[in-house]
Amino acid sequence: MKWDALEEEPCSLARTVAVIGDRWSLLILRECFLRIRRFDEFQSSLGVTRHLLADRLKKLVRFGVLRKIPYQDAPKRYEYILTQKGLDLYPIIMSIVHWGNIHMVDSRGRPLLHEHKNCHKMFDPVMVCSECGEPLTAKEVHVHPGPGARKSSPARAKAVENEAKR
Amino acid sequence: MKWDALEEEPCSLARTVAVIGDRWSLLILRECFLRIRRFDEFQSSLGVTRHLLADRLKKLVRFGVLRKIPYQDAPKRYEYILTQKGLDLYPIIMSIVHWGNIHMVDSRGRPLLHEHKNCHKMFDPVMVCSECGEPLTAKEVHVHPGPGARKSSPARAKAVENEAKR
DNA sequence: TATTGACAGTTCTAAAATAGAACTTTAGGA
DNA sequence: TCCTAAAGTTCTATTTTAGAACTGTCAATA
Numbered sequence: 001m002k003w004d005a006l007e008e009e010p011c012s013l014a015r016t017v018a019v020i021g022d023r024w025s026l027l028i029l030r031e032c033f034l035r036i037r038r039f040d041e042f043q044s045s046l047g048v049t050r051h052l053l054a055d056r057l058k059k060l061v062r063f064g065v066l067r068k069i070p071y072q073d074a075p076k077r078y079e080y081i082l083t084q085k086g087l088d089l090y091p092i093i094m095s096i097v098h099w100g101n102i103h104m105v106d107s108r109g110r111p112l113l114h115e116h117k118n119c120h121k122m123f124d125p126v127m128v129c130s131e132c133g134e135p136l137t138a139k140e141v142h143v144h145p146g147p148g149a150r151k152s153s154p155a156r157a158k159a160v161e162n163e164a165k166r
Numbered sequence: 167m168k169w170d171a172l173e174e175e176p177c178s179l180a181r182t183v184a185v186i187g188d189r190w191s192l193l194i195l196r197e198c199f200l201r202i203r204r205f206d207e208f209q210s211s212l213g214v215t216r217h218l219l220a221d222r223l224k225k226l227v228r229f230g231v232l233r234k235i236p237y238q239d240a241p242k243r244y245e246y247i248l249t250q251k252g253l254d255l256y257p258i259i260m261s262i263v264h265w266g267n268i269h270m271v272d273s274r275g276r277p278l279l280h281e282h283k284n285c286h287k288m289f290d291p292v293m294v295c296s297e298c299g300e301p302l303t304a305k306e307v308h309v310h311p312g313p314g315a316r317k318s319s320p321a322r323a324k325a326v327e328n329e330a331k332r
Numbered sequence: 333t334a335t336t337g338a339c340a341g342t343t344c345t346a347a348a349a350t351a352g353a354a355c356t357t358t359a360g361g362a
Numbered sequence: 363t364c365c366t367a368a369a370g371t372t373c374t375a376t377t378t379t380a381g382a383a384c385t386g387t388c389a390a391t392a
Contacts, residue, residue, distance in 0.1 A: 011264025100178025109313035
C-alpha cells in the first residue's frame with residue numbers, strides 16, 4: 001500500500017497516520033513541542049539524516065502541521081513552528097509519552113516530568129469523556145458507523161457490527 | 167539510526183515510538199480495538215502484505231502488547247489479543263482518531279462515532295490534568311528533567327532549560 | 333480416495349525508502 | 363583570502379517493503 005492511499009481511507013486513524021505515522025515525524029514533533037525550530041537544531045538533536053529531515057519537514061508543512069517563518073533575510077533563513085493544527089497534536093504526543101512513562105521506563109525513572117502551569121503540580125494526562133467527564137477505557141466504548149462510513153472489508157464490517165450491538 | 171537504538175533512548179516518546187511508531191503497527195492496533203484477532207482477518211482488512219503482517223505481529227507480541235492465544239489444536243491456530251499493556255494504548259489510538267476527526271475528515275463527515283457506555287452519549291476524548299482535572303494544552307505545560315534524564319544534544323538541553331524557566 | 337478450501341505463515345524478486353557522507357549556496361567575520 | 367554557519371541537495375550502498383507465489387496441516391466435500 002502506498003502512503004498516499006492512506007490519506008484517502010475512510011478512517012480518521014489512517015488519515016492521521018498518513019501525516020504523523022512514521023518514526024521521524026513523531027520525533028520531529030516532540031522537538032517542536034520542546035521549542036526546537038531550526039534545521040540544524042533538529043538535525044543535531046535527532047541524529048536524523050539531513051535528507052530525511054528536509055523531506056519530513058516538507059511533508060509536515062504540506063499538511064499544515066508546521067509553518068515556515070523567515071527569521072533572517074540575507075541569506076534567507078526559516079524557522080519551523082507549529083500551526084494550530086500542529087498544536088492540536090499535543091494530546092497524541094502526551095499520551096504517547098505517558099504510555100512510555102508507564103510501560104517503558106528503566107530503573108532510572110522518567111526522563112522528563114510535566115508541570116501544569118494552572119495548578120503548579122506535576123501531572124499525568126488523563127483521557128476523559130467530553131460528555132460525562134469520566135475517564136475512558138477501551139471496554140467502555142461502543143463504535144457506530146458515522147456519516148462518512150464506507151464499505152470496508154467483510155472482516156472489518158463484521159467487527160464493527162458486532163461491536164455496535166454488544 | 168536503527169530502530170533498536172530508539173528503545174534505549176532516555177525519552178518515553180522515543181521508546182514508545184520504537185513499539186508502535188510505524189504505519190502498520192498503528193493500523194494493526196486499530197483493528198485489535200475493533201476486535202479483529204486472526205491473521206487472515208488482519209490481512210484482508212488491512213491489505214498489508216502477509217510478510218509484514220507476520221513481522222509486525224511478532225514484534226507486538228515481543229513487546230508484550232499482544233498475546234498469542236491458541237483457539238484450536240489441530241492444526242494449531244492462534245488469536246492475537248491485546249494484553250493490559252496493549253489496552254493501555256487506547257488513549258493514544260483515541261487521540262489519533264480524534265485529531266483525524268477534527269482535521270482530516272472530508273465532506274462526508276466522520277467514518278466512525280464513539281459512544282460511552284456509562285453515559286450513553288456520543289463523545290469526543292478530552293485530555294485533562296490528573297491533578298486539577300482541567301483540559302490540557304501545550305502552552306500550559308512546563309517540562310522539567312526527571313530522575314531518568316541523561317545528557318542530550320546541546321540544542322535539546324538548551325530547549326529543555328529555557329522551557330523549564332518560562 | 334482424491335479434491336478443495338481455510339488458515340497461518342514463509343520464500344522469492346523487484347521496487348522504494350533510508351543511512352551516511354560529501355557537496356552547494358549565500359553571506360558574515362578574522 | 364580563508365573560514366564558518368545555516369539550510370539544504372546529491373550521491374551510492376544498504377535496508378525495508380510490496381506483491382505474488384508457495385508450504386504444511388487439517389477438515390469437509392465429491
